[in-house]
Amino acid sequence: MITAPLPAAPAELSAVECTSRCPLLLLVGSGLIWLLLSGVLGLIAAVQLHSPTVLAGCRYLNYGHMQAMAETAFIYGWIGNLGLAITLWVLRQLSAEPLRAVGWTLVGASFWNLGVLLGLIGIAAGEATGIPLLQMPGAVQPLLLVAYGAIGVAGVLAWADRRREMMFASHWYAVAALFLFPWLFSAAQVMLVWAPVRGTLQAVVGGWFAQGLWTLWIAPLALAGAYYVAPRASGKLMPAYDSSALGFWALLFLGGWTGGRHLIGGPVPAWISTIAIVTTVMLLFHYIVVFLNLRVAYGAGGTALKFIGFGLAAYVAGGFIDALTSVRAVAEVTQFTFFDAAQHQLAVYGGASMLLIGALYFALPRITGKPWASAGLIRGHWALTVIGLVLLVIALAGAGWVQGTDLNNAAVSFAEIADHTRPWLLAATAAQAILLLASFLLTVNFIRSAMPECPWGREAS
Amino acid sequence: MKNGPLLFLGLFAALGLAWAGIVLGANAQLSGLVPYYDTGDSQAYPLGMPGQAAHGQLVYRGLECAACHSQAVRRPGFGADQARGWGERQSVARDYIYQPAVQLGEFRIGPDLANLGGRKPSAPDASDLYELLYTGRGAMPAYTFLFEDRKVLGQASALALSLTGHFRPAAGHEIVPTRDAQALVAYLLSLNSEYVYPEARPAPPPAAEKTGEAKK
Secondary structure: OOOOOOOOOOOHOOOOOOOHHHHHHHHHHHHHHHHHHHHHHHHHHHHHHHHOOOOOOOEEEEEEEEHHHHHHHHHHHHHHHHHHHHHHHHHHHHHHHOOHHHHHHHHHHHHHHHHHHHHHHHHHHHOOOOOOOOOHHHHHHHHHHHHHHHHHHHHHHHHHHOOOOOOHHHHHHHHHHHHHHHHHHHHHHHHHHHHHHHHHHHHHHHHHHHHHHHHHHHHEEEEEEEHHHHHHHOOOOOOOOHHHHHHHHHHHHHOOOHHHHHOOOOOOHOOOOOHHHHHHOOOOOHHHHHHHHHHHOOOOHHHHHHHHHHHHHHHHHHHHHHHHHHOHHHHHHHHOOHHHHHHHHHHHHHHHHHHHHHHHHHHHHHHHHOOOOOOHHHHHHHHHHHHHHHHHHHHHHHHHHHHHHHHOOOOOOOOHHHHHHHHHHHHHHHHHHHHHHHHHHHHHHHHHHHOOOOOOHHHHH | OOHHHHHHHHHHHHHHHHHHHHHHHHHHHHOOOOEEEOOOOOOOEEEOOHHHHHHHHHHHHHHHHHOOOOOOOOOOEOOOOOOOOOOOOOHHHHHOOOOOOOOOOOOOOOOOOHHHHHOOOOOHHHHHHHHHHOOOOOOOOOHHHEEEEEEEEOOOOOOOOOHHHOOOOOOOOOEEEOOHHHHHHHHHHHOOOOOHHHHHHHOHHHHHHHHHHHHO
């Protein structure tokens, strides 16, 4: 029988050794740069939605480019870097040995960030692939794949180093995220970029990749951290831990099938969206199990648990809204509208990113060996993030619902739709500005907490 | 769970099964699609994509037009695509078999374009699209960088835009589309799904079906 991991072993309260510290701080620090950049790009894109003339005369900075760059910087820059940092840290803690092959991690992280930067430049220059969540030009994608492999070596070695043969839920999710991304990413590259499949099969593969990236990489990265931190920060055993394995395998085995839910009514075989609807609803089992396990985050207090609690609520709500909007009658209204954007922000920003930030608040003092520099900045970050996220999701959902009902009424012109959605889009712009400010506070606090003592580069050899 | 290799195999199986089911399954069904030869028209549909239009699709992709425009007409009765004049029938997989980079899109901040060149009663022509791209309209920004404002030397260009109001170029100047703009417009006009394939015919409404059965 599986038993829950024990809360807070004494060894974890001391800082990790310097060899492990540097790659982790490099990953988190570069992730924060991408978070800020993605915030700026997302804010400009939000402005362009209600004021289309902004930067429209520039070939490189139109709305489509801004949107694609903001999404890429957020997923590959922020979630990728921070998620890998948290995952490596979790695997290191569970093995209780120093990370090995950190030189590879440092080199890999540098090239990963270079790849994301080149990818953003490529998108601005008009070389994007046009595939959701895989916008970076084909030329930089192999670089990202190799860099990811270099970063992942340390994680795989730490997994192999584990002291006890038993693996915990955080182990499963961490290992799943480490191994599944390269498979998924390379398969999508081959089928969409190097030897593109024919016709609308491209859309099927694109949907399979985009949904797989969420269920097989982003969600496991976030849950690895949350499953490790929640019981330790609260000092409680995880309830219903026995079912966590079922929740894990449900996510993995069902997640890959949910890709067709954006293709409802589209020019692809109807069974693809039917399977997606069925599996999206079945996936609710996973969300319920995760909620039952991680509900120890509520009522225990502490910064890390506040963020994890919010992230958990958003993650589960995102799953339920995903199931709801995959029903054909609802999709008739919400398909092709900002409502989908609201669901995406709720799940990825509200869910995955908040779970990872919660894990970061717990992990950083244990990486650097000293507490966060400023409690005021933490409070400011928390308040602004919550306000910004709630406002953003409500504004986009409202805009999407108005837009969807208007689109289905042929008497309403596009100019009128723009008028009707304008107040909601203005609110979404304000939310993006608040979130950018929140990210700025987190970055300042991180720099003050981590920078002075890190001997950058000394460990690279 | 204790067994590392078993976990590894499980991960591989999870990804591989979904890939086999969705991608291979769809491939088995779609890869055999061939153009439909209409004996009445002595013509195969869809029409091939001219080279300039294929270049235009890459311009469309590079500018991320799909961030605002979808290219998939939904079936009559599912949304208002038909009533908006976007197409009389739903888009089917066969419409896209010649397209090098299919752009279905996930947002409709602007209208659907799957059948732009075949809209009833009147499809836009090249000069309409040039003017729209140059001046913008409503939520659609003006893409002036797709045009060149140049001095008229000798005879004026046949492609020069005839603009009025404050868009009118300075005296002795003309606004002409760049090669990218010409390709983009050629692509947009090539988007035409007027021809009704057997699989795209709307299902007969239930009442008609019943009378059909009664006759039998």
